[in-house]
Amino acid sequence: MHVLPFALALLALPFAGQASAADTVGVPEVLRHVAAHVITATYADLATETRALQAAVDRLAADPTDATLAETQAAWRAARVPWEQAEGFLFGPVDFEQFDPLIDSWPVNVTDLGSMLGSDAPVDADGLQALDVTLQGFHAAEYLLFRTDSTGAAPAFTPRELAYLRGVTELLARAGDQLHRAWIPGGGDYAAVLAGAGGPGNTTYADPADALYELLMGMLFIVDELGNEKILQPLTAGVPLFVESRFSGNSATDFQNNLRGLFHVYSGTYGDVEGPGVAALVTARDPELDERFRSEVDAAIAALAAIPVPFGEAIVSHRDAVIAARAAVGRVQQTLEEDVIPLLSAP
Amino acid sequence: MSATPPGSPLTTERPASRRGGGAGRLAGLGALVPVLYALVSLGAGPPDDDRGGGATTVDVANSHAFSLPAPNLDSTALAQHLAGDRVFDAAFVTAPAEVQGGLGPRYSQNACVSCHVRDGRSPGSLVLRVSLPGEGPHGAPVPVPGFGTQIQARAVFGHVPEAQVGVAYDERAEGLTGEGSTSLRVPTYTVGAAYQTLPPEMLVSPRMARPVFGLGLLEAIPEEALHRLAAEQAEEGEVSGRVNRVWDPIERQMRAGRFGWKAGQASLLAQAATAFGEDMGLTTPKAPGDVIAGAPGDGLRDDPEVSDEALRAVAFYTQTLAVPARRRTGDPAVMRGQRLFAEIGCAACHAARLETGTLEGVPAVSGQTIAPYTDLLLHDMGDGLADGRPEFAASGREWRTPPLWGIGLTEVVNGRPGFLHDGRAHTLVEAVLWHGGEAEAAREAFRHLSPEERADLLAFLHSL
Numbered sequence: 001m002h003v004l005p006f007a008l009a010l011l012a013l014p015f016a017g018q019a020s021a022a023d024t025v026g027v028p029e030v031l032r033h034v035a036a037h038v039i040t041a042t043y044a045d046l047a048t049e050t051r052a053l054q055a056a057v058d059r060l061a062a063d064p065t066d067a068t069l070a071e072t073q074a075a076w077r078a079a080r081v082p083w084e085q086a087e088g089f090l091f092g093p094v095d096f097e098q099f100d101p102l103i104d105s106w107p108v109n110v111t112d113l114g115s116m117l118g119s120d121a122p123v124d125a126d127g128l129q130a131l132d133v134t135l136q137g138f139h140a141a142e143y144l145l146f147r148t149d150s151t152g153a154a155p156a157f158t159p160r161e162l163a164y165l166r167g168v169t170e171l172l173a174r175a176g177d178q179l180h181r182a183w184i185p186g187g188g189d190y191a192a193v194l195a196g197a198g199g200p201g202n203t204t205y206a207d208p209a210d211a212l213y214e215l216l217m218g219m220l221f222i223v224d225e226l227g228n229e230k231i232l233q234p235l236t237a238g239v240p241l242f243v244e245s246r247f248s249g250n251s252a253t254d255f256q257n258n259l260r261g262l263f264h265v266y267s268g269t270y271g272d273v274e275g276p277g278v279a280a281l282v283t284a285r286d287p288e289l290d291e292r293f294r295s296e297v298d299a300a301i302a303a304l305a306a307i308p309v310p311f312g313e314a315i316v317s318h319r320d321a322v323i324a325a326r327a328a329v330g331r332v333q334q335t336l337e338e339d340v341i342p343l344l345s346a347p
Numbered sequence: 348m349s350a351t352p353p354g355s356p357l358t359t360e361r362p363a364s365r366r367g368g369g370a371g372r373l374a375g376l377g378a379l380v381p382v383l384y385a386l387v388s389l390g391a392g393p394p395d396d397d398r399g400g401g402a403t404t405v406d407v408a409n410s411h412a413f414s415l416p417a418p419n420l421d422s423t424a425l426a427q428h429l430a431g432d433r434v435f436d437a438a439f440v441t442a443p444a445e446v447q448g449g450l451g452p453r454y455s456q457n458a459c460v461s462c463h464v465r466d467g468r469s470p471g472s473l474v475l476r477v478s479l480p481g482e483g484p485h486g487a488p489v490p491v492p493g494f495g496t497q498i499q500a501r502a503v504f505g506h507v508p509e510a511q512v513g514v515a516y517d518e519r520a521e522g523l524t525g526e527g528s529t530s531l532r533v534p535t536y537t538v539g540a541a542y543q544t545l546p547p548e549m550l551v552s553p554r555m556a557r558p559v560f561g562l563g564l565l566e567a568i569p570e571e572a573l574h575r576l577a578a579e580q581a582e583e584g585e586v587s588g589r590v591n592r593v594w595d596p597i598e599r600q601m602r603a604g605r606f607g608w609k610a611g612q613a614s615l616l617a618q619a620a621t622a623f624g625e626d627m628g629l630t631t632p633k634a635p636g637d638v639i640a641g642a643p644g645d646g647l648r649d650d651p652e653v654s655d656e657a658l659r660a661v662a663f664y665t666q667t668l669a670v671p672a673r674r675r676t677g678d679p680a681v682m683r684g685q686r687l688f689a690e691i692g693c694a695a696c697h698a699a700r701l702e703t704g705t706l707e708g709v710p711a712v713s714g715q716t717i718a719p720y721t722d723l724l725l726h727d728m729g730d731g732l733a734d735g736r737p738e739f740a741a742s743g744r745e746w747r748t749p750p751l752w753g754i755g756l757t758e759v760v761n762g763r764p765g766f767l768h769d770g771r772a773h774t775l776v777e778a779v780l781w782h783g784g785e786a787e788a789a790r791e792a793f794r795h796l797s798p799e800e801r802a803d804l805l806a807f808l809h810s811l
Contacts, residue, residue, distance in 0.1 A: 092762075095465055096464075096761060098461075098464065107440055107447060109440035111441040112503055132457055132503075133457070204759045206675065210409055211409070213408075217407075
């Protein structure tokens, strides 16, 4: 909703050929860098980490001990990192080929999952692939990996549970790999579509401004969803039932990674690679705004990290910390809406 | 607020859970809304022709193009829209469940958004409508015993899917003046693995989901206007559109049909209730039974699985999604293409200018001048597209003219999901070449355009 006024402003003053004299880099350079070195690189890490999770599950299945379970849980959390960061740019193949529901459906269909485990239906990758996406993905794996009994201990796995985990993580790794391929040359090469916005024959983005606006709206949507949906809705309801990643208690980490994903697009920095992100356009026009926005993103990540207990508990026991984090996320959104996007809409 | 007990209907009051990474939802609202309206009303306002949704138009040409709320909603309407958005996005699971139970027992998809991806299209949304020859009450298609009027190819655990749908394609070459030829995919559908015997006389009609934006505007077009359009077409003799007459299960009366590929639904509320029931196996107060024409239900006493409030919120959501503005309307190629679109007869059915009347409860879509590029009428489209399955007054050769607004943004929103009622056309050129019947003259004119003219016409379509 909030984005609409900027949409009007942006269309009135298109970016193409309107680069300010102060700009040291142009929109096409930002698109090229972000497409290749932020978005595609994040999906490369998703492919790597989901494969590592699959390997960890294989080791767990071969030798189910507390140690291999802890390693597998760590691998699950590690694979969440690039995925939650990728939520900062949810457009393109992740939607076209329906990877998002395959990877991250919520809630888990626990009734059918229980029935499947109690039956003799096939639970290898081929068998699970035929099932609804709410029986697949990160959260189905999470449900099995992070169960506790009434004493807080992890119950022993049955052979079928281990087989299910192997199937579900194999499919997850496959999806991670396919999503990565959809962005690289030799695969779908969607990076070239985004980077080549406005070029001859580009029927997806007729203008570089459209593609830049895609990045900006991607940032705005994730910060809006984080503040007003993922945090606010459970906070308002006061029950952990509605908290994503509640089985693992990973929610606040997921949330921080949403902001990091947004920030990678903004800063142009991912891993060890630096280059022109949206910030390059902002800095040239208003360096103080750039500094303020960076500090607000840092503050929001810090506020989420400062929530002392798992998010599902914090909405009951540490509401002040959650409210503070939500306010910090709200400031990031407000600056994006009121300052960053309007600034880039002006010639 | 307290948690809703497990197994009770989904209401919009409780936070619906997310499906996938939460694409396309704007949850926030409040203080900025008045500012927004000020800005919208101050908008310099490009020519009317750009703004096909009237005051509901937005200037967004990226993946969000079909997913934004109309900018002229007041804060109450916006809250209702966003509540509907959550239900539209919600993935349903097998009952009993802590949240969003009730899926199935047999179903086609688990969420509205699973077919209407980003409020648009998806190749995975294909379903097969079925019926027996003849007419049921009010002229409705006759349900197939044990299958109803749609094949449910999936089922929750412990239930058997009704059947599996297969499709095979043959290729057929079509000439294009100056460009050699292009190939059309000719589909053949098969139904296999049926859980009980299929009657050999069963009629089938494949259907792909359509984008859901701008629908409130179409609902707000007065019924008289549709009859007037049909009368004008009869007089001019170029095409001969007809108004479908369908049973509205909500109002319990016969009304003009306007939604769906054969205009088989009169209202968005009826459309939403049907979709919950037929596509997801979710009971609503408007369609309370899980039992479809003799097939076994879920055996739970939990109906309705979706509350009246949630159902109405979803209908309102589809009534109030913004229409994306046209782009590049001053481009000479686009302008030449627009003239050709009218000259060769496309605009006879794909009507470029309509006026909405008053839609009760939705002032945002009332009193607008719109450019949906549809007349909402049924037209004989020839043997190539015929499904042979009547739906109320629509014959087995008739289809409703689909709106073309936003069609140029299909690729950025949905990739390449395919066009026409079953997605058989990879491209707009293929889609045009499938036209027959009343559109045969226009199709032949398109075929014989010079390559430059054809490029202009496509430039116009891509500007929509």
